[in-house]
Amino acid sequence: MKQVLAKADAGSATSNFLAAALERLPGAGLVPHIRARAFEAYERAGLPHRRMEAWRYTDLRALISEVLPLAPRPDAAALARAKASARRVAVDQAVKLVLVDGIFAPELSDLGELENELHVQSLREVLENSATGAMAGLVLSTTDDAVISLNAAMASDGLVISIAEGNTIRRPIQIVQVATGSSVSAFTRSYLQLDKGAHATVVQSFISAEGASGYQANDVLIALAGDEASLSHLRIAADAADAVNISSGIIAVGTRAKLDLFSMTCSGSINRYQGFVTLGGEGSKLSANGVNLIKDKLHADTTIVVDHAVPHCTSRQKFRAVVDDCGRSVFQGRIVVRPVAQKTVASLSTRALLLSDQAEADNKPELEISADNVTCSHGATSGALDGNLVFYLRARGLSDKDAQMLLIKAFIGESIEEIFADNLRDFVTAQAEHWLQERL
C-alpha cells in the first residue's frame, strides 16, 4: 500500500509523517528541532514547479506529485541483493562505501582497508555520538531549495569523510548507493572535507538491486575543497527504469584549489543533478563535465550554478546529451560573476544529439556577469546525427549501427575526455558503450 508522506499542497497532517519518521531518524538534542524547521521550509514551498526559474523544465510537482514513505531498514536479504548489484558497478581499486536504502552498510564496505589519512564515519554515527548536539549543523539546510530542505529533514544516513592537510588518497573512494525497495524513498546526506593541499577522487554510483522499482532517491553532497586541494567527483546515476533521483551537490572551492566534476545519467525515469559550486578562493579552477544518455521516457536534468565570488578563477564546462525515444534532456548552466571577480575565465558548452523525432532537449545557459574584465563564452546546440557523416562511414564499410556508434562515441567523448584519471575515463567509457550497445 502506497502511503503519502507529503503532498505538494500538503496540509499540517503531513507533519505527522515527519513525527513518525523522526523515531527512525538519527540525532538527538537540537537535531530533531532542526529537522522540523527544515520540514516546515519544505512544506511552505512544496515540491518545486515550473514557475520557479531553477525548475522551469523539470516540474517536479507535476512529474512526481508525491514523496514516497521512507524505505524500511534493509534486512539481511536486502543487503545480499544490494551486494550483488554493488559488485557490478565497482570501480577498479576503489575503496567501496555502500549505502543501502539510505542506510550505511558497513558489512558491504571496505572499512578495513582505509588508508590512515582517510577518515570515514557514517552520518548516523556522527549524529548519535554527539551528546551536545554540536553536530546538528550537519543537517542544516544551506539553501532555500525545497528538495534540499526536505533532505535535511529526512536524511537517514550518509557519509562524513575528511582528509587532513596535505594528504593524497591514492585509491578512488566509491560511494555506492543501492535501492532495494519499491515505492519507497531514501534520503542521504554526505559530507566531504578536503583540508589544505589534500587530494582525492570520489565516485558516487546510484544503482538499484534486482527487483527494486518506482523508488525515489534524494541525495545531498556537501563538499569543501580547501586551499590548494584537488577533488575529483564523479556521479553516475544508473537507477531502475522507473525510479526518481534528485541529487544536489553543494561544493566550495578554496584558493588555488581544483575541482573536477563529472556527472553521467544513463537510466531512471526522472533524474536531476544540481550542482552549486562556489569558487571562493583566488586562482581556483573548476572543470565540470557530463554526459546524459537518455532513452524511453527518461527526463534527465543537469543544472549547474557556478559562483565566481573572487578574482582569477576559471570554470570550464562541457555537457553532452544523447536523447532517444521520448526522452528529454535539460541542461541549465548559470554562471555568476561577482563585481569583484575580475579576470574570471568561464566557458560553457552544451550539446544534445537527438536520435528520434520525439526526443527533446532544452539548453538554458545563463550568464550573470557583474565584472568588466572577464572572458566568458557559451555555446549550445541540439540536432540529429549528420547523415553525411553516417554515409561516409558506411561507404567505408561500417554497418549503420557501427557508424552511428562511432559518431555517438566521438560526440560524448568530447566530454568524457575531460576526466583526468585514465581508469575513471575508461570506467565511464565502458558504461557509455554498454548503453549504446543496448540501444542500437
Add this chain to the structure above:
Amino acid sequence: MTLLEIQDLHVGVDSREIIRGLDLMVNAGEVHAIMGPNGSGKSTLSHVIAGKPGYEVTGGQILFRGEDLLEMEPNERAAKGVFLAFQYPVEIPGVTTMNFLRTALNAQRKARGRGELSTPEFLKKVREVAGSLNITRDMLKRGVNVGFSGGEKKRNEVLQMALFEPSLCILDEIDSGLDIDALRIVASGINGLRSPERTMIVITHYQRLLHYIVPDYVHVMSKGRVVKSGGKELALELEACGYAQFETAA
C-alpha cells in the same frame, strides 16, 4: 568481363529527375573518364552507385559483377569492392584518422571473410602508403579530415583507396581544388593503384587530370545522360570545343 553495367538508370531527388536514362558498361581493369559540366549529375551518379540514401531510383538497374547493386547496403557494396572517393570528403571530429582507417579496414576484411590485421601489420601498411602520399603522422592522429586543406582531404581519400584494395574506384573530382604539385602526388598515387584487377571511373570537369591519369574510354555526361562515348581523344576534343555542343544534344 563486365564489372559494372548500368542500364537506363533514372534517379530523382525531391521528385525532380536528375539521372535521366543513363547507360554505362565498364569492364574489369579499364579506366573510364566521365566528363561533364557542373550540374550534369556526375556526383549524383557516384552517390547512387555507392548507396547514399535520399535518392529515388525510379527506373533501370545497376549490376556489379552481375549482382543487383541497388539491393545492397552501402557497407555491403564497400565490402564487395566498390569505393567512392568523395568530391567533398566530410570532417569527423573526435574520430582520429588512424582509428577510422583501422575500424573501416577491419570491417571490410571481416565482411570479405578475412581476419583483422595485427597492429604492427596495420601500422606498417598505413605508414607506407601515407609516406608516398605525403600524409604526415600528425594528420593521422587528428580527427578525420579535421583541419585538413582541400588537397590533404583528397590525399586522404587516395590513402583509403590504397588500404581498402577496392575493385571499382569511383573518383569524383579528385582534382578539384588541387594545385599542380598536389595533383601530381594524387595522380601518381592513383596510377600506382592501376592494375588489371582494378577498375576506375574518373569523374572530372576538366581535361587537365586526364593528362596524368590517361583513360581507356571517355564519356560525356549532360543533363543526366551519357551523350557521347569515345577514346581518350574525346577529352582533347572537349578541351578544344567545350561542352556547349553537347548541351543541345541532351
